Structure formats: C-alpha cells, structure tokens
Amino acid sequence: MLYYMKLTRELEDRIERKLYRQGKIVGGVYVGRGQEAIAVGACIDLEEDDVVCVSHRDMGAFLIRGMSLREILAQYMGRATGPTKGKDANMHMGSMKYNLIAFVSMLGDNIPVAAGIGLSFMMREQKQVSICFFGDGATSRGDWHEGMNIAAVLKTPTVYICNNNQYAYSTPLERQMAVENVADRAEAYGMTGEIVDGNDVAAVWEVTTRAVEKARNGGGPSLIECKTFRMTGHSAHDDAGYVPPELFEYWEKRDPIKRLVTTMLENKHLTAKSIDEMDKRVVSEVTEAVAIAEKDPMPAPEDCLRDVYFEE
Amino acid sequence: MLYYMKLTRELEDRIERKLYRQGKIVGGVYVGRGQEAIAVGACIDLEEDDVVCVSHRDMGAFLIRGMSLREILAQYMGRATGPTKGKDANMHMGSMKYNLIAFVSMLGDNIPVAAGIGLSFMMREQKQVSICFFGDGATSRGDWHEGMNIAAVLKTPTVYICNNNQYAYSTPLERQMAVENVADRAEAYGMTGEIVDGNDVAAVWEVTTRAVEKARNGGGPSLIECKTFRMTGHSAHDDAGYVPPELFEYWEKRDPIKRLVTTMLENKHLTAKSIDEMDKRVVSEVTEAVAIAEKDPMPAPEDCLRDVYFEE
C-alpha cells in the first residue's frame, strides 16, 4: 500500500508541479494530495472483476487496478494512447479493461450508475460488488440522493465512499450541509454509515473490506465517510487563499504517507533503506513513463468524428 | 376546521363521483379523501401573507386561503374563469392573490422553490413563512433532496409537510424508501423532523403551528410527516386493486372527519343538529357553485397564444 500511495503522490506532484507548469498538461489539474490513503486502502483488496466508479481525486484506484503510468500520463497530455484517446479531460479516465468507470463532471451522476452496476450483478447472481467514490460536495446533488435511495431500496451490492476533505472548491462543509458528518445521511436511506480516519490507510482498508464483504454476501449497500483534507487548492490554478493556514498545518501533521511510514518503521515492517529504495523506484518509474508518454502521438484530428455511435 | 374538511370532502366527491363521471371534468382527477385533516390543520392558522406551496391532494388549502368554489370548479371544467384560465390541468391551481403557488407535475420541484420564497422573506426581514406540501413518493426526487438541503443550509423560514399516505400511485412505501418514516430523513439535513397522526386535525394543527412559529422566529425549516392513507385509487381511473382491502378497512375507521365529529360531539362543541346543518350547507354551497361554474365560458381559442411572456 505504501508503494501505491507514494506512487500516487509522486505521479500527481510531477503532473501538477512540473508538467503542468511546463505547459505539457492539457487543461486544468486536480490532485488528491493528502488523500492518497482513501483510494489505496479501499481498492487494494478488491477482486479484479469488482467495478470501481472513480471521482477526481482517486489516482490510487487507477494505479492499483493496473492502468499504466504511461497510459495515465498520455491521458493527461491529451495523447491518442490515453484511455480516452484524447477525447475527454485528463482525470476523466475509465477503462472496461480495468473495470474502472470514467466519471462525468456532473458530480453525483455516478451514484445511481454504481447502483445499476450492482443491480446487474444481482440479476446475474454474480458475487461482484461496485465501489463508488465521491466528495462531500457531491452529496448535495439530486442524483446523489436518488442514487443512494435506489441502491438502498434495491439492496444493490455497492459501497459508497465519500472523501470528506471539508471543502468543495472554496465552499466549506458548513455551507454545503447543515450536518456534521456525511455519514449521518446514511440513515436517511436505511443504509449503514461509517466514519473512518481517511488518512489512516489501515483503517480505511479495514472498514471498506467489511463493507465490501457485506455487499458481496447480499447485505446491501453502505456509505463510508473518510475524514481527510485537501492539501492543495481545488485545482492547480487555485491558491486556496480561503483556507485558514492552521488547517493545512493541522493536517500536514497527519499526512497519510508519513503516518504509514512511521508505523511501519516502528513495527519493523520496513527499514529506512527500503523506503529510500522505494522512493527512488517511484521517481524513476514516473520519469520513464513521462519520457515515453511525451513521445506518444496526439490523436488524428479527424478522429473527432469517431465513436459517437457503435462502429463495426 | 370541520367545515373546511367537510367542504373539501363534498367538493372532491362531487368532482370525482359525479362531474367526472358525467364527463364534465377535463382530464384526470386526483382527490385527497381521507387526508382532509392535513391541509386544513396546517393552513387554518396561517397569516394571510404566508405563502403555501400546494401539491395534488391539498384541496383544503385552497378553500382556507379563500379561493372560491366557483373558481375551483371552473378550473376543473377548464373554464376561462378558473385561476389558470384553462391553461393548466385541474388541480394545478395557484394564485398570487391567495399566496398559493401552483405546483408543476414534476414532483419535488416545489421544495427548493419554497426555500426561495422563504429566502426572500429573510432578505427583506419579513416575518412570513412558506409552507410546502408533498407526498411520500416525492421524497425520492433529486429536487426534494437539493431543496431540503438548501433550505437547511440557508435556514429559511419554511415548513415542509409530507402527507405520507403509504402509496405513490401503485408503489408502497417500502419500495419507495428503505426507511420507516419520511421524518427519519430530516436529520440528514440537520432539520427537526416530527411525525404526527395525519388523520387527527388537532394534532396536525398543533405540530404545524409550532413549526410555523419556529420558522417565523428565525428557527429555520422543519419537516413534518403526517401519517395518513389514500382512501381512493391514485386517480379516478385507478381502482387501487393493488391495495390490500384490510388497509382500507383499518383506515376507514380512522376517517379524520368522523373522528373530529365524534370528539366534538363528546366535548359538546357541536350538536347532531348543527352537524346536519353544516352538511346541508356544504352540499348546497357546492351545488350552487357547480351551477355557476357550468355556465362559465370556455377560454377563447386564440388565448392559447397569450401570456407566454410579459404583456403590457
């Protein structure tokens, strides 16, 4: 898990702090710095045929599901070799090959879609589950409500995971909802809701694994709220001037990667040396992938017309 | 209150069982038989400048707010003298004169609208409140969620009143939501939710009056769930064959009008004689109004083109 968290961090840092500034990234950039534990902890133990509906700060999910660094970087640079062949914006990645569902910008739209994916598993009596990620702000959307409700009524094998990073763009939680916890909303659907420290990868893993098993065994959907913090602006162009600095300091101390490293060192699961090697490894892996992706071709202009409808 | 409940019952019976069958009503007919206590109990003590967003089983609200039987019947017969001048379907009545907001068919759309009405009162520092009626099924709509949430976040002076009549068309509550009470959803918005016997007009009056006062004094919105039962099909063409007969029997015994009569007789607030007179009165009032409305003119065909936009 440490590896994937570090790889996420390195990859996103490279994209946001280097490639974006060099003008090599097409469009805006959204990263999940400080939230790496959520996607990694939630996805690490999924079955290959489980289906993951990602949102825009879940890079770890792509890496764990097997999307290559080169594919991801090609996507961010608008290349023909990215999973959307240059059709959709950078983090809007999806691929049936990896059972990863690309999200649409309209927040919350994935919630009923994840229920439908789960429904198909029920109909075919397959033991797969669908996982759906979203943020605290997305819970204000009508589709979030309709989706949560229909999943609960149909008892679909779906696990809903909220990364509550306390902000939606510049909007703090208290202007988004008049409740303290997103998980408080689970009861409104007759769902179990759990709150977990989103910066503790082990805790995320444990809670999600339980919810996944429950869903797999016919127990229906759950809502898991991962408390975390967005350690950046909303996107690369946002300096987050509206966030009180204390909050960044408070959460910096709770950085999920640092925490995992500390405990692993304590428990002797890891040596300073092996961490060093891991750091070197992720850096070089990303560097290599960037080099390849940069050489990847842009899509052919006329491909604009392709794939609107099924083509033989 | 008894008068308005009886008037509602008589008016709707006449519309559904007589005029509709005589082919004098345009379009389908929805009535609130067995639910009369809700609109009456909730509206009887409102201020004139409070604003009521009605739904499709709240005839009592129209009567109490002062819409005449003739206007209402004209509306149901598609006459030019109805509040919509024949433009919209029968129960889609509204009139700024009475501070009654006509609902659109799309269930739940009124929820954010009621919040906006309340918001305007806050901005102008007026002590008015907005009241919004809807059914159990409407709570499944995305707009219901978005509207409840925004009302709670903005703390608007709004009282949301659900007539939980256990069915949405043919769909029973358990297929609509995986919770027992609609009021259970209030917590998800940080709102107070209350459950009340919707067939006990005094109880409805008491609970709503409290919520209205709270809203009037800056206490923000509330959700009130009135437990009741739809003593008819969804509309005049629906025989409700899907409803277990026991349910009708059970609720027939709890008819809100009979109950009020019994208690009033017990408490000597009323004599058999005065009830008799009241019955005669409502019958004759409705009969008169029907006679007038039937003579009212149909709209002029070319009025189809009027009022799409503001006209000097």
Added chain:
Amino acid sequence: MALTTYIEAIKQGIWEEMTADERVFILGEDVGIYGGAFKVTAGMLEEFGESRVIDTPISESAIVGTAIGAAMMGMRPIAEMQFADFISCAFDQITNFAAKCRYRWGAGIPIVIRGPSGGGVHGGPFHSQNPEMYFVHTPGLKVVCPSTAYDAKGLIKAAIRDPDPVIYFEHKFLYRRIKEELPTEDYTVPIGEAIVRRNGTDISVITYGAMVFLALDAAKELEKEGIDLEVVDLRSLLPYDKETVLDSVKKTNKVILLHEDTRTGGFAGELAAVIAEEAFEHLDGPVRRITAPDTPVPYSPPLEEFFLPKVSDIVRVARELNAY
C-alpha cells in the same frame, strides 16, 4: 386475423425481446404490479418476475442512471418514463452520461428510454409534451417516433437490440386509436429509415408521429381538388433518413414540414436547412412549416385544439403552395 393496437404492438415487442434475450429487463415507476400507467407492461411482472420488471422509486434520473450502470455491464435495460414530460428530470444523465460515454472512453450504453408523449388528450402542460428535440440535438443518442403499430413494434425491437442509447417516444393519442394486422414472425424496423406513406406528385409533406394521419387525411381531401400530396413518415429523427426526404422534395419540388412539437427550434428547422442546402435547385416554392405555436401545451379543449396542427392547416397551406 386480429388487429393489433399501437400500444399492444409496443408491449408485444418488449415481451418478445425479453423472452428472447435474458439481458433485457424493464424498470420504472409502477411498471410491475400495476403494469404501467398505460398498461404497456401489464402481465410482465407475472411472466418475467420481479428481478426483470422492477418498480422503482420516483427518481427519473436514478432510473436512467441505474439503467446506464446495468447496460455498461452488458444488460439491456428498458427505462420507462411514466410520461415523456418527466424525462426532463433525467436530462443530465441522458445527455451527459449516456450520450457521451462511448465517445469519451468507448463504453457503449445500450439502453432504451421510452414513454408516452404528445397531446390531444387534455393532459395540460406536463402530460402532453413532445420533448424529442432536446435529444435530437444531443449527439450520441438515437430518437424514434413511431406512428403505426407495425413501426411501434419493429422500432422497439430495433431499439432494444441497438448498441447505443435510444429514446423511444410513444404517442399516447395513438395508443388505442391505431390498429393493424401484424406479421406473426419476428421483424424489426431499422432505426434511421423513413417511409413514404402516400405517393404523390405535387407537394411533399414531411412529418412523423401522430401528424402522419393528419397529413393522410389532408391528402384525401386535396385529392378531390386534384392536389396530389406525398406523405413521408420519418419514423426516426436521429439519425433521420435524409435521402428519402431529399428524393421526395426533388420529385415534388414543394414541401410542407409538419410536426406537433412547437415551432422555434423544432425538427422542421433541421429539415428546412438540409433541403435549402442540398435540394435548393429543386424547390419551386417556399418551404412551409406547420407546427404547434411557441407556447406550452394548454389544457382546456378550445386552447389545446388551437394549439395542435389541424387537417385544415395542411389543406390551406397546400393550396397556397400549389397556387405558388
């Protein structure tokens, strides 16, 4: 042989596809025990069971979203809108998720969204709408509007088998008014093919849905005056059959574009553009539109009658064009 109504034909088509293909299922409000507000799905719950005939909460957006998710996993969902008007509540899922998914990352969404549209039954502004143009203007969707029982069955089957999202508008005015004998063997009507309902030499009337029958009635009346209308029933609006439209115009050199939908931004505009672009030299007179006016659909009979196009409108405009 027995005659099959338009609504019965839709039901037969769904029934046959559900029988033939396990992946096909239906979801929507009151489609199960009640059999649907108009009884299109009556008996299906008993035949196919709860897992394939699913009563949902009143959540149009989630109905479509759920269908999308199931479709991505290889199912063939049919989502019912109790009235086509309520499709407005699912607009985002349809136009942003379903329509663009294949284009964005290659994931096809084989869903059918169907519901009763159209006026003439005094349903008022929210039970009479013709929402087709919102979807005709959305690349990635297909839109069909059958007018006969034969097409209703053939197109619902084609829609269910189609690999892309199809919006299927049933005209509620035709449900029980239109009957015909249907083939006993399996057939489909290809999406995107128009049909010439009446061959004529003087003026082409291009139309679809319930208006087809007004055009045919007008043709009968005009026959007496020696005005010979050709009536083209588009059947599909997206994609639409440009060739059949242009061939007809090139033959008659005069054209009336007729639809029940409102005027500004209606399908007649699209047709006028294609004709003025690609058949310009063949036009011997102005392109004339006959449509509903730009208002909501009013409720009271005199208003709604004024709103809906009439046979007399077609006759009047045809005479003017003929005299041109």
Added chain:
Amino acid sequence: MALTTYIEAIKQGIWEEMTADERVFILGEDVGIYGGAFKVTAGMLEEFGESRVIDTPISESAIVGTAIGAAMMGMRPIAEMQFADFISCAFDQITNFAAKCRYRWGAGIPIVIRGPSGGGVHGGPFHSQNPEMYFVHTPGLKVVCPSTAYDAKGLIKAAIRDPDPVIYFEHKFLYRRIKEELPTEDYTVPIGEAIVRRNGTDISVITYGAMVFLALDAAKELEKEGIDLEVVDLRSLLPYDKETVLDSVKKTNKVILLHEDTRTGGFAGELAAVIAEEAFEHLDGPVRRITAPDTPVPYSPPLEEFFLPKVSDIVRVARELNAY
C-alpha cells in the same frame, strides 16, 4: 480611456444593477468568498454582503428553484452556473417551472441564469458545451449570447430588468480576449435585437457568440478577393431578430449560417427555415451551414481544433457560394 474586457463588462453590469436595485442578488457555487470560478463576482461579497451574494451547495436544480421562489416574491435573482454545461442539472426547473409559470397562472419569473459556455480552451466534453438550443426550443424563456463587451454589459442589464426568465450565456473564450471602451452612462442592449457587424453586399453570414470574430476575420480575407461579406451578430436567440436577418438576406441574396454549436437541431436550422419560408424568392444560392460536427466537444487540441468552425471554413464556403 481604459478598455473593458468582456468579463469585466459582465461584472460591471451586475454590479451596477445590484447597486441600483436592492431586489437584485446573486447565488451560486463559489460566487462569494472566491468570487466565482472565473471571478465574475469578485468583490461582490465584500460590497453587497452575504445576504445578497450567496454561496450555495452544489445543487444546480435547487439554485434555480430557490431563485424561482425568490423571484415569485418580487426579488431579481441572478443564478450562476459555474459552467454552462452544468445547467443540464437544472433543466427541469428551468424548462418546466420557470418557463411555463406565467403561462400557467400568470406568475412571472424574473430570473437570470448565467454561466460560461463554449469551447476553445481544451475543457473537454463537460466544460465546453453550447447548451443554447435546449432553451431556445423552450417557449417562455429568453436566451442571449453576447459577443462584445458592450453587449455583454448591455444584455446582462437588460436580462436583470426583464420580467421573464433569461438564460445568459457568456462565451468563456471571449472573457479576457475581447476589450473595448464602454460608455460611462447607464445603458442596456434590448433583448431580441441583432446588429450588423459589417455591411456587405455579396453574402450574409448570420452568427452569434465567439463565431462573430471568425466571420469578421474571414470577411477581411475575402475582401482581397473582392468578396464582400455582411456579418450579422444575432446577440439574442430567443426571441431573435427575424427582420434584421431577412433584410440582410434580401440584400445579399446568399447566406451562410454559422455557429459553434453542433449541427443537427442547431440554431442554423431555425434560421434556414425562416429564410426558406420568408425570403425564398430572394435566394440566389443554397443556404449553407457552417457548424461544429455532431459530436461531444473533444478535449485534446487537435481534436478540438477539428471540432470548432474555422475562418478557413467560412472562406471556402463563401468562395463556393460566390461562384454559384
């Protein structure tokens, strides 16, 4: 005198109306402390306070619904969509509640819904849309698409003062690219009036939004070849200025209909229909459309460039028409 950008002009217009009329307020996502994703409302929170500059939850439908409710009570809300693409989430409230309210029972809904539309910034399928036709086809709404700073300010003021719901699309590509000197005194641009940006004798180009500038560039280029384009900027799409369009066509007898929006069901169709109906005798050549193709807006530069109409397209088509 200082030049004012298109985006600054919008801001000025809102600012002046909020200063002049207490009933005017703004609500939307991140419009307060952040001043809006594109900074249109920057400084307004400080100037007008929290009660008139309202940060909302991410609830487009409730943003519009709340605005509708306040408007019914006499307020003048301006609802911001962070990107015009997200207006899809408020489609039902806009088309069914706001658009039809006055018609149904006489309650006017004076709201403005505004947001950045259009491509050219590599925003991809969900940050580049041109959703105007969904609303142009909805009677009861008004739709405007300004192309200059002068019009941006004049139209936002007119929209705020209008008694009916107005959808105001700001083209994000123009935000900071377009500048001009603005009058210091108060003015509005009437909704429904087009303007001739360039007088010409040979071919009329009818367009709006960002495409106006492509048409003007093409005109410069064609000038050298002695082809004289007239460029009509519609400014308002609903209602639109039929007279100015028809007058131009009657003068030049040839017409190009140009828009950034996709082709099928686009506004060019409506224009083609009106021209083929009412200026048929004046046409000396086919009506030609130049539009985006029928696809979502792609993200990668080569794809988006292919998608967007280009000056070279106008030049090519103008030459063909001229030779016709």
